[in-house]
Amino acid sequence: MTTVPLLEVRDLQVEFHTRDGVAKAVNGVSYTVEAGQTLAVLGESGSGKSVTAQAVMGILDMPPGRITGGQILYRGQDLLTMSEEQRRKIRGDRIAMIFQDALSSLNPVLSVGYQLAEMFRVHRGMSRRQARARAIELMDRVRIPGARERVNDYPHQFSGGMRQRIMIAMALALEPDLIIADEPTTALDVTVQAQVMDLLAELQREYRMGLILITHDLGVVADVADTIAVMYAGRIVERADVHQLYRRPAHPYTKGLLDSVPRLDHKGGELYAIKGLPPSLTSLPGGCAFSPRCAAATDLCRSQTPAVVPVAPGRVAACHHWKETLDAPAA
């Protein structure tokens, strides 16, 4: 295929200037998302998964943050070099974002109906009445019971799951091509999480949107993703099709993560635990950032940063010893 992907991030670099020095939060991240596809970006706190998304969305706090290199291509156009006006047309209109905490993302002193209608009035120049009708339609669409009666309610009058639906409605309002969801269900209970993820997947199919799902939850990823990018200390350590990645991880960090989750379907013995702690971004270890915690690390790992190399059709990994990991028998 020679078509231009919906979104392509190329070698993105983001730094933060802190009291303790320069933190390299994102250090050469590349990924693509196609229409109708779900890319899951998996990582722990501080891995740079949210910062990458914020850079795409243009909501990075600058300063202290700074994009020092790379490209963010939306349908082939670089968002980082275009004029502010052009950029604003794409961000917000064509790319929308859903945040983890719906309560703090919604304005507490405005009714949800007003906040939804505002999207249509500002971006589409609709009248108050038209916009309100569209807001009710949207609330219906995300299955909020009694939308017509609840349109004038305030965010605090809704439950957590309902608020997250309103966030989804807001993101969908302008029918974007791409949705970035940053831990959309982390604050929700499991039964509500299942409702919200179901809704999101259904709407994505219907509108053929691209979805970037940022999460730390290996279970949610396995349920919805097509492709997974695993991040560690600001870099992508492995990117693969979801089935391949769970069946045969190519990076020791991915393997360690998969082995360290307790399972619902059997009790199991002692959990596998990755030793040590994630490194500080202001003083990354030399060579591979994962080497101090890696059981298979050699002198090569400690001295040379592994490049991101193809390990199979459509999958890449950044490990000197990916072959051994890939060929290791499943635990």
Place this chain on the structure above:
Amino acid sequence: MPRQPDQREPILQVRDLVKHFPLTQGILLKRQIGAVKAVDGVSFDLHPGETLGIVGESGCGKSTVARLLMSLETPTSGQIRYKGQDISRLSGRALKAVRRNIQMVFQDPYTSLNPRMTVGDIIGEPYEIHPEAAPRGERRRKVQELLDVVGLNPEHINRYPHQFSGGQRQRIGIARGLALNPEIIICDEPVSALDVSVQAQVINLMERLQDEFGLSYVFIAHDLSVVRHISDRVAVMYLGRIVETGSHQEIYDHPTHPYTQALLSAVPVPDPAAREHRERIILRGDVPSPADPPSGCRFRTRCWKAQRTCAEVDPPLAVPVAFQGARGPVAHDSACHFAEEKEHVAHG
């Protein structure tokens, strides 16, 4: 190694525990206009050396149970018997003596440690309150031992909490819980704030400490996979009540209460191969307000099996009539009129 804790006398017996928080109206003349029924008739036993997991969603009352067990709240009614003695209404010296044996580990390692105290002072604080536990001269050495036990460097005794990561702070919280050599530790969401790779380290540590010191845990969490991993027995709570309880196999492999089945089916399984042929029970609506719970069975407003009886008769927490003659894992306590086995809800 299967433990058989049921042979011995329970160390903790909770009977019909109730905690209602009054709702009032008016500023000067406060009138009670109702009550939030946070915990509404909860009973369970905890045996020496075992882990009882309590699971449920936000607002089900699991954290209130923890606070009641710790005597941080006074129950509206009901009993908490520690080795046969009701501790729920103790005060002063008697309460202090009992508390030595029941300690707590909190969820948030960022707010449960005083940022102005050194790690040594935090872990050693229990000795200030219970001076008989360790003579003054030995405390520093004891704190260093505890640091070593939980896998931290004993030389870091003079550092402050902010110098540690989340996982290390949770270890500090655990060391403080262990300081008085308690018999029971109440853990309220002890690993939910931690990253996956660090969570596994802390869970392994807690299991090791349990074997080493013969501790009994009440382990409260919303993560069903973590609870299965660590628990011998599990209680599922919904709206202030236990709806189903049994061994971990009984609850996870043979659930009979529709709420447990829905809860288990909603947990995402880290295996993409399972997603095509997995049956999901998606519950309707939200949890009702605990200030005004439904009549009869509290789950009936969201239950797909609900019938007239469910609104009229409150199902007791007992082995359901249908399974009363049965042997094996289906015959466990489940508060449902239409309890039914539904196998493999937790599996792919």
